[in-house]
Amino acid sequence: MNIDDIRYRRLGYVALTVTDLEKSRHFYETLVGLKMDEEPDGECAFFRCSDRHHDLVIYTGQEPALKRVAWQMESDKALEAVRQHFSGLGIETVAVSAEEQAKLGIGEAFRMTEPTTGATFEFYCDMLDAPSAYETTHTKIARLGHLVINSPDRAATEKFLMEDMNFRVSDRIKGMVTFMRCFPNPYHHSFGVGASKSAGLNHVNFMVTEMADVGKANNRMKKANVPIVFGIGKHPPSESVFIYFLDPDGMTVEYSYGMEEFPEEAPRDPRDLPASLESIDYWEGVPDPKMAKIGVVEPLK
């Protein structure tokens, strides 16, 4: 096994901890437009924007948090390659119990602590299909797009992801953020690492199918008194049109439309964009200070 055997299908799902399951359920189901197949069991609620079992799961807890980030591997061989690589580094890997696998609708899986942020990463290969095809609602959500994490040592996080998880850098904004692909997934970024004083959630992104989905969200969120913290704007790194808004706990969610795709062979080199507002919004918007501030990193239990 070598590092090139560590190959991903996609950002699998994101798990968040919320303080009021019912309020958050309403937000993610009704305002974001995700599908919930089963009533929450009091502990958690599953949502999807695909034909898979789930793309987002919210757990009830004391404090809003990034509970874990789950990576779907390309094959069982890739799952074993990443597990062996971590073991070789002396990083503890914790198997997900059969009971929890069944609840999550996943096959064999393990978790570890990403050493530079303390975030919990899960790795699995198989996930059950949902009981029916995903049908879009008011918003044509195309997929769970990406997650951006705040890191107190962005360079170290980037290095770990590249050297020990076989991610690739698509672009950087100097001193601010690194956009990364979970190789060989083609999208400009499935993961971002933002520079910050402490580790935490920056935002969760859902990609949408039409520019109108972003425009309609602007009106829908305003009508529902949901704070819009940045946008509508257009990001220079990925060329996506975006809007960011806050969930009931203040965690930041983004919709964006359009994203550059990279070939597996001979991709372009990463760019280093200058540390300026022009690098984050072609349309000269300014983020609200409440953007990307809420969501601690929940340790692996």
Ligand SMILES: CC(C)C(=O)/C=C/C(C(=O)O)=C(/O)C(=O)O
């Ligand atoms: C607000 C940040 C720093 C920014 O520039 C965002 C860019 C992009 C993009 O190019 O798509 C993001 O999606 C992101 O940071 O999440």
Ligand SMILES: [Fe+2]
């Ligand atoms: Fe984003």
